[in-house]
Amino acid sequence: MHQRKIHNTHVELTELGFGASVIGNLYRITPAEEAAAAIDAAWDAGIRYFDTAPHYGLGLSERRLGAALKGRPRDEYVLSSKVGRLLVPNDHPRGTDTEGFVVRDDLRRQWDFSRDGVLRSLEDTLQRTGLDRLDIVYLHDPDDHWRQAAEEAMPALAALRDQGVIGAIGAGMNQSAMLARFLRETPADVVMLAGRYTLLDQTALDDVLPTAEEHGKSVVAVGVFNSGLLSRDHPTQGMKYDYQDAPPELLDRARAIADVCTTHGTTLPAAAIAFPYTHPSVVNVTLGMRNPDQLARNVELHRTTVPDGLWDDLRAQGLIRPDVPAPHVPGRSAPCL
Template sequence: MRLRQIQNTPVAVTELGFGASVIGNLYRVTPADDATAAVDAAWDAGIRYFDTAPHYGLGLSELRLGAALRHRPRDEYVISSKVGRLLVPNEEPHGVDTEGFVVRDDLRRQWDFSRDGVLRSIEDTLERTGLDRLDIVYLHDPDDHWRQAAEEAMPTLAELRDQGVIGAIGAGMNQSAMLARFLRETAADIVMLAGRYTLLDQSALDDVLPAAQEHGKSAVAVGVFNSGLLSRDRPAEGMKYDYQEAPPELVARALAIAEVCATHGTTLPAAAMAFPHTHPSIINVTLGMRTPEQVGRNVELHDQHIPDGLWDDLRAQGLIRSDVPAERGRGRE
């Protein structure tokens, strides 16, 4: 699987990444054996970028991912985690986590983008994963914490990067405007862009992607299915878009895109995975993968040939923005 370099850093990631939120029991229980088997299947398929966070399953994702990778050659893969949510003892547990993960709530999340919070979070992550280092560290959802994130957390990460402790630093969010500020105003090397450069939402063309190009920085795309609406060959009523039921007009637009995909011999989910790579600053698409079967499907979709004419037709029919780059950022030998 092709490697892409995070600009101006020593870190390179495979074009397809393994998102480990789901093996932290996102929305439903994932048996431990399935989680390990999913990581093994990703490795066998050539995936060498793995993303996790303390938030995912109150540390369960980090525990499972670290255990699954521990016997692998450390220099052969890239792992990223995140800071901003410290895990602390929960004095008033109710039994089950209330933020989407089916795990006990003996711990709770505490927002903290201070220098001490960042250092403690990284130390805790290394302990949970059992690894000796992290390759990429992102600030996780700092939407309501710009000042502390930009003035304390990011300089702390930059210090660790400059010491060689971390390979690359950045921020990950569901919005693009603040990510653009991180690229323009801080030492961030890379951003994790969730849902804002997809077949249904190209708003990142207004801010974060121009900032990445201007400053020679990179982006990872996540949420490329927009919570599910782009995940099937034929979208249907009742499917989700950005975590809520998709409005009828978006379902109709997704169906129209699916029809154009079919005329080019491909499918909507394959096109949704390939689309972010139309922009040269996007070097990776990361997807949640719960089982070996999901890994296999995602790798198959990633490997599908997407003709450049598809993007031309979608632009011509007004189904994607006219300023979507004409050339592909990704190529295959």
């Protein structure tokens, strides 16, 4: 599997990454053996970038990922986690977490982007994973905490990076405008962009992507299926877009894109995975994968050749923006036959 380097760092990511939110029991229970088998299958497929966070299952994702990676050569993979939500004892548990994960709520999340909060969060993550270091650390969803995140958390991470403790630092969010600010105004190396550079939403072309290119920084793309609407060959009524039922106009657009994909001998989900690589600042696409079957499907989709002519036709039909650049990654596409 091809690797791409985060600009101005020594950190290299495989083009496809393993997103570990789902093995934290996102929306439903994932048995421990199934989660471990998914990570084993990812390793066998050549994936060497794994992303997690304390938020995912109140630490369950970090524990499971750390257990599965422990014993593997530490220099052969890249591990990222996040800071900004400390896990603290919950004095008023109701039995089950209320933020989308099917886990007990003996702990609760506490926002904290202070320097001490960052250091404590990192220490807790290393304890939960049982691993010796993190390669990338992102500020997690600092939407309502810009000042503390930019003025306290990011300098704390930068100091650790400059000491060689962390390889790269950044922020991960569902919006692109503030990520552009992090790239412009802070020492961030990379941002994790969720859902804002996809076949259905290219708003990142207005801010974070040109900023990354201008400043020589990198972007990891996640949420490329926009919560599911782009995950099937033929989208159907009731599928989700950004965690809600897809509006009719977006469903119609997804179907139109799917039809163009068919004429080019490919599929909507394969194109959805390939699309972020049209921009030169994108170094990785990370997907949530719950079990070996999902892993095998996503790897196969990633390896599918998507003809360059597809993007040309989508531009010509007004289904993607005219300023979407041509693909740049060797091996990701081939001329239209």
